[in-house]
Amino acid sequence: MKETGVKDRILDTASRLFYEQGYHVTGINQIIEEADIARASLYHHFISKTELLLAYLDRSHEAWFRELEDFMRPVEGARERVLALFDHRIMRQSRPNWKGCNFNKIAAENSGDEQVLERVKRHKGRFRTYIRTLVSEAPHKRVLDDEQLADMIFLLLEGATVAGAMFRSYEETEKAKKIVESFL
Amino acid sequence: MKETGVKDRILDTASRLFYEQGYHVTGINQIIEEADIARASLYHHFISKTELLLAYLDRSHEAWFRELEDFMRPVEGARERVLALFDHRIMRQSRPNWKGCNFNKIAAENSGDEQVLERVKRHKGRFRTYIRTLVSEAPHKRVLDDEQLADMIFLLLEGATVAGAMFRSYEETEKAKKIVESFL
DNA sequence: GTCTATAAAATGATAGAC
DNA sequence: GTCTATCATTTTATAGAC
Numbered sequence: 001m002k003e004t005g006v007k008d009r010i011l012d013t014a015s016r017l018f019y020e021q022g023y024h025v026t027g028i029n030q031i032i033e034e035a036d037i038a039r040a041s042l043y044h045h046f047i048s049k050t051e052l053l054l055a056y057l058d059r060s061h062e063a064w065f066r067e068l069e070d071f072m073r074p075v076e077g078a079r080e081r082v083l084a085l086f087d088h089r090i091m092r093q094s095r096p097n098w099k100g101c102n103f104n105k106i107a108a109e110n111s112g113d114e115q116v117l118e119r120v121k122r123h124k125g126r127f128r129t130y131i132r133t134l135v136s137e138a139p140h141k142r143v144l145d146d147e148q149l150a151d152m153i154f155l156l157l158e159g160a161t162v163a164g165a166m167f168r169s170y171e172e173t174e175k176a177k178k179i180v181e182s183f184l
Numbered sequence: 185m186k187e188t189g190v191k192d193r194i195l196d197t198a199s200r201l202f203y204e205q206g207y208h209v210t211g212i213n214q215i216i217e218e219a220d221i222a223r224a225s226l227y228h229h230f231i232s233k234t235e236l237l238l239a240y241l242d243r244s245h246e247a248w249f250r251e252l253e254d255f256m257r258p259v260e261g262a263r264e265r266v267l268a269l270f271d272h273r274i275m276r277q278s279r280p281n282w283k284g285c286n287f288n289k290i291a292a293e294n295s296g297d298e299q300v301l302e303r304v305k306r307h308k309g310r311f312r313t314y315i316r317t318l319v320s321e322a323p324h325k326r327v328l329d330d331e332q333l334a335d336m337i338f339l340l341l342e343g344a345t346v347a348g349a350m351f352r353s354y355e356e357t358e359k360a361k362k363i364v365e366s367f368l
Numbered sequence: 369g370t371c372t373a374t375a376a377a378a379t380g381a382t383a384g385a386c
Numbered sequence: 387g388t389c390t391a392t393c394a395t396t397t398t399a400t401a402g403a404c
Contacts, residue, residue: 224383375400
């Protein structure tokens, strides 16, 4: 039962607990217990709990975009690709253990750590750029210009994610998708 | 220097710290120290830290809608009233110590407490109803129906609030306002 | 590199005097 | 109703053996 290495097991366990319970309520004790490793092993691989959090964010960032790109790869047509952004979110939100956006949750809990905030901003910034690229390729009724449409999609997705986590449904994301469809 | 009562001072201090720092990082010790009251006085007025959190949420809920209604009272014209929703947010976000939505922050930090989640849902639900009422009175280009327009405004405001807290600006809310203006 | 043992501080909460 | 003193836990982190 010790297939994975110690460092991976620490990060896997910490990631799960940070996401499901929150960062501050998750103690080092719970992490070492559930990862089944010694206390000093954790501090050998990560110099502090904060460093573990940063590792979690970095890894989530990469996994998130890898998943998005895998989802988008087979989707053809500029219009369909824009709408697929919503389908991607609905797919994520359909998972039984979905609890909201990893980054928004950590950002809401963060009290002043600039390194943490930096990671969150980088993640959201990159996604916003991604949306802009898709929108620039898609034809649409010119009620809004390209930049406005991209901003609108970004804000609708953020709003639907927050509301979805609160009301435990992906209904908001479906509504957001229908709204955007009226513009394409 | 003891103008206000003990109970008020506890709630004032706890509210400020919960909002500025977060709920879980704020300890009982810090609250009693900054409120300048005895430890047992806190537990006389509030049976637990959770109860103090619920009192904070209830009071924020009422203060929030009181402020909104004060802001909206002088605004005339159905179209202007819809747009004033954005001005209200921009006004709030312009405050130097604005750190995001009280309720979203607590919701993101909350791990399973149903009483807490209930308060957040009630707050957001009531605001959504408020938007629907305004939209139903406002004429608009019928690109979207009334309900869709109200949903869109709600989601844009939620998204702009989350993004605004992250990027420390009200730029997102101004963009959201311009987008909605295209429909009125 | 992994372990056990432990430190030092902070956590939420209670008892009992005044 | 407010106070001081104290409780049992839990927190993050380190020392030193193997």
